Amino acid sequence: MSTPGTFIAGVTDADIEEGRRAYQQDREHVFHSWSAQAGLDPMTVLRTEGSYVWDGEGRRLLDFSSQMVNTNIGHQHPAVVRAIQDQAAKICTIAPSHVNAARSEAARLIAELTPGDLNHVFFTNGGADANEHAIRMARVHTGRHKVLSAYRSYHGGTDLAVNVTGDTRRFGNDHAGVGVARFLPAYPYRSYFDSTSEEEETTRALRHLEDVILLEGPESIAALILESVPGTPGIYVPPKGYMQGVRNLADKYGIVWIADEVMVGFGRTGEWFAVDHWDQRPDLMTFAKGVNSGYVPLGGVAISDEIYQTFAERPYPGGLTYSGHPLACAAAVATIQAMKDEGMVENARRLGTEVFGPGLAEIAEKHPSVGDVRGLGCFWAIELVKDRQTKEPLAPYGGSSAAMGELIGALKAGGMLPFANYNRIHVAPPLNMSTEEAREGLRIIDEALSVADAHAV
CATH class of the missing domain: 3.90.1150.10 (Aspartate Aminotransferase, domain 1)
Structure with missing residues (x-):
């Protein structure tokens, strides 16, 4: 250290x-x-x-x-500052259609760390657009439109991300038509289900979530997006069994589970990713912030093999000018290496x-x-x-x-x-x-x- x-x-x-x-x-x-x-x-x-x-x-x-x-x-951090300086001396920026070594190595390192078969990485500028693209991927993959998100959540400030958000920051931006339905989260200290133990909270919160799925129509729901440990809305850690239950419900109803790890990814909770605490494997996982400590803006979506196959022969309808920006990716490579070394x-x-x-x-x-x-x-x-x-x-x-x-x-x-x-x-x-x-x-x-x-x- x-x-x-x-x-x-x-x-x-x-x-x-x-x-x-x-x-x-x-x-x-x-x-x-x-x-x-x-x-x-x-x-x-x-x-x-x-x-x-x-x-x-x-x-x-x-x-x-x-x-x-x-x-x-x-x-x-001197190693990351030096990596940015060295990259700037070689390639400051390049179109995302071209291969560059910094992006390739960053993607490899991230895929090496992510759980399960999240072997493919789409780079974005930050966490909000990572969540926007993850939802777009889920919608195309499933052919469905609706998204489930929790109250007391935050997923970003762009148009769809802030409407998916479940805290007060969406109030001034809220509008109908984006296909978002919300559920009450598991929050033991201020239980919405009058629970008196973590076991009760898990059981009641999962029953409520399944009720919402059924009442919204499972056949219309593309994705369920959930912060693995909600950040600005309260840092309330999911009770035992809750994340496994979310995985089970997503599987039961054919819903893509998007784990939002923008704030908790890359070591924040004492594991590389917060889902690792519960040994869970989301279908899509979004990240930003800690991937390069914010030294240069960077975010991304880690994509499972199954969802990747949807776009193997079908073009993905999205992109960004700065996807995998060399300076940002060089900072990510140096950050991940420093985290490992130290x-x-x-x-x-x-x-x-x-x-x-x-x-x-x-x-x-x-x-x-x-x-x-x-x-x-x-x-x-x-x-x-x-x-x-x-x-x-x-x-x-x-x-x-x-x-x-x-x-x-x-x-x-x-x-x-x-x-x-x-x-x-x-x-x-x-x-x-x-x-x-x-x-x-x-x-x-x-x-x-x-x-x-x-x-x-």
Whole structure:
């Protein structure tokens, strides 16, 4: 495992002044995603290295978010930076109809890691279009149109992907006619089925899913898309038996199972892919983010042999100018190799079992504002409540609150860049984070939670 370094020279006055100019230009010209523009006060980042970022005033912050949960190997990993530089010196870009060594090697490495017979890779620019193309493949393969997706899910910001999404981000984009039907997920802490155990949750959630399939008409359903461990909607780990049940229902009704591994793929949960925890084999699997730690935009669809055969003699009706971009694929090759060489997946698993699991359990016991902690590897959620008995959230579904704002401020003041969503703090640091850095992050969270406790019963 690599130990992230720090800048020897640090941040200079010139860096800070440059950052201030950048901030002014940002507010004059940059249109930010998912935001009302006028009230924004975005943080400037001057430098990044390992598990740290430096803000606009030169303060070092421990990155417990991995940005958008994508910098799995941390910031500025020298092997990946060098691979991008070397590739740029040979071929910066080339049309996807041509073979290039970076794309071929990236596809080989990915196919080597994916479960089952997902032996073929279609490259995209990111996770949203990976999900769009996976659905298109399923529709052509089955000759059906409808897609099932879970509530409390997120599948991307493009037109179909955001309509397939099951959380509040789809509300401003929702429209009829895209052929999406939704089901309630297995979510033990806030069970939609009044379950009192994981066994009950699995049984009741699968019965509900089959009811939805039957009521929607199995013969009309092309695909069931499911985040293997939902990310921004809550990091709620599927209970035992649930993923096997999803596989069984997909097989029973001839539905293509698409595993969305955009956020959890490439080591995030302590396995190369989250489905590996349950030894399951999806028909299509989407990825992005961690495939090259976000150093250059890249996503893709891993395709089973059966679905590949649908397009062996029939043209696939889709493509992208930047499919398998050489710089992105060179970064993917270097990232995967670095993860193997430095044991990052194993380190993520170890941090989960030895540091985050027990450390967060202690925090939950100590703080009345913590209703639940859950997760795997380097992927955990701290669900915050006003009342543990009623489970009233510290912020409403789809929104924030003054209490959450105070908590986020306390975390930043303590030296952390957190990932917050609704009433939760997510623990999602780089997979090569050291034990000392992980424990320091938990210490910052522990101290900051006194702010949230003031709002709890």
